[in-house]
Amino acid sequence: MKEKTMKKYYFTSESVTEGHPDKLCDQISDAILDALLQQDEFSRCACEVTAEPGAVHIMGEITSMAVIDYEEIAREVIRNAGYTKKEYGFDDKCDITVSIHKQSGDIAMGVNNAYDDKNEIGAGDQGMMFGYACNETDEKMPLAISLAHKLTQHLTHLRKNEILPYLRPDGKSQVTVEYRQGVPARVEAVVISAQHEPYVDIEVLRDDLYKNLIQAVIPSELMDKQTKIFINPTGRFVQGGPAADTGLTGRKIIVDTYGGYARHGGGAFSGKDATKVDRSGAYMARWLAKHIVAAGLADKCEIQISYAIGVAQPVSVFVDTFGTGKVSDHILEGWLLSCVDLRPQAIITRLGLRRPLFAKTAAYGHFGRMLFPWEQLDNDLLYQLKSMV
Numbered sequence: 001m002k003e004k005t006m007k008k009y010y011f012t013s014e015s016v017t018e019g020h021p022d023k024l025c026d027q028i029s030d031a032i033l034d035a036l037l038q039q040d041e042f043s044r045c046a047c048e049v050t051a052e053p054g055a056v057h058i059m060g061e062i063t064s065m066a067v068i069d070y071e072e073i074a075r076e077v078i079r080n081a082g083y084t085k086k087e088y089g090f091d092d093k094c095d096i097t098v099s100i101h102k103q104s105g106d107i108a109m110g111v112n113n114a115y116d117d118k119n120e121i122g123a124g125d126q127g128m129m130f131g132y133a134c135n136e137t138d139e140k141m142p143l144a145i146s147l148a149h150k151l152t153q154h155l156t157h158l159r160k161n162e163i164l165p166y167l168r169p170d171g172k173s174q175v176t177v178e179y180r181q182g183v184p185a186r187v188e189a190v191v192i193s194a195q196h197e198p199y200v201d202i203e204v205l206r207d208d209l210y211k212n213l214i215q216a217v218i219p220s221e222l223m224d225k226q227t228k229i230f231i232n233p234t235g236r237f238v239q240g241g242p243a244a245d246t247g248l249t250g251r252k253i254i255v256d257t258y259g260g261y262a263r264h265g266g267g268a269f270s271g272k273d274a275t276k277v278d279r280s281g282a283y284m285a286r287w288l289a290k291h292i293v294a295a296g297l298a299d300k301c302e303i304q305i306s307y308a309i310g311v312a313q314p315v316s317v318f319v320d321t322f323g324t325g326k327v328s329d330h331i332l333e334g335w336l337l338s339c340v341d342l343r344p345q346a347i348i349t350r351l352g353l354r355r356p357l358f359a360k361t362a363a364y365g366h367f368g369r370m371l372f373p374w375e376q377l378d379n380d381l382l383y384q385l386k387s388m389v
Helices: 021-039 070-081 105-112 143-160 202-217 277-294 329-339 344-351 379-386
Strands: 008-016 044-052 055-063 095-101 127-134 167-180 183-196 228-231 300-307 316-320
Touching: 008 143, 008 183, 021 044, 021 055, 021 070, 055 070, 070 095, 127 277, 143 167, 143 183, 143 202, 183 202, 202 228, 277 300, 277 344, 277 379, 316 329, 329 379
Parallel strands: 055 095, 183 228
Antiparallel strands: 008 167, 044 055, 127 300, 167 183, 300 316
């Protein structure tokens, strides 16, 4: 997103709970990936899941020495998300079908031995990946998506800890931030849609969620009398999850990344092992952008890395600091190309991406949470960057 020159503008981002039908599918896909990596760290996985009333379908290309129980993994995810009651129209007793085949030999050949270096793995597909960071929040994320994720996380906390026992698993949040001179000034609007039991009075639900959710998450200094609050604006949200809307892996890529504030290459993350640069390249781009902002070289930074299938070295690298850089974008691009190894194997090694750490990414965002290695700063890299000023 280019730096806005107007004095005031608004930007909106959304998040969804782990009970959202698309997010449920993401979690099943990544739980399967983790189970494969637990037994065989070199597993190749591109796992897709759909969920509908009473059924889950698991599909994809998987090549692995691991032997796993796909059905039980899916049922465990469904249980953990809260779908344990028949009256929800979807639960952990649903029908599950599995249709898995091996990775194409043509693709595997290019990944196993890169076109430009036979001793390296090549990118698992062509494409462009984006990483972004800014200084709007401590986690170096845009404020709107940061608040939206915190709302859905806390909504789930209120449900799972039975603080509001009438809540059901599905839910969404949306936050609109007002910017003045390019800086977040206040929250303009908050939207909450929370699935609930049929017996709860809607006004009780709205009052409870305002007090226990919105006031608990949104800093009071960011809200005022003009802040618009919409809680279950349709008035009723009893039927939800896959019983109300078919779910699909990879359909919440903007929720997964930066809430639309930065560009997205188009590739989804969940269910893909790290040889797929859709995932590993995006993680690396985020890691590098976060270092540039944390080092004080820019207030905001977006990095694009592009690859050709079967080729180890990236085709291009692009850095944009939106006019906030302390050094030129060209210098930063040169530093990346000369000092950072962006080949897929180097990214996998640097970030430890052969470990089973992906299931936790599949809800509440892949970025901005310190439990992931691509969110952790490297002191040596920070030192290099700070010395450029």
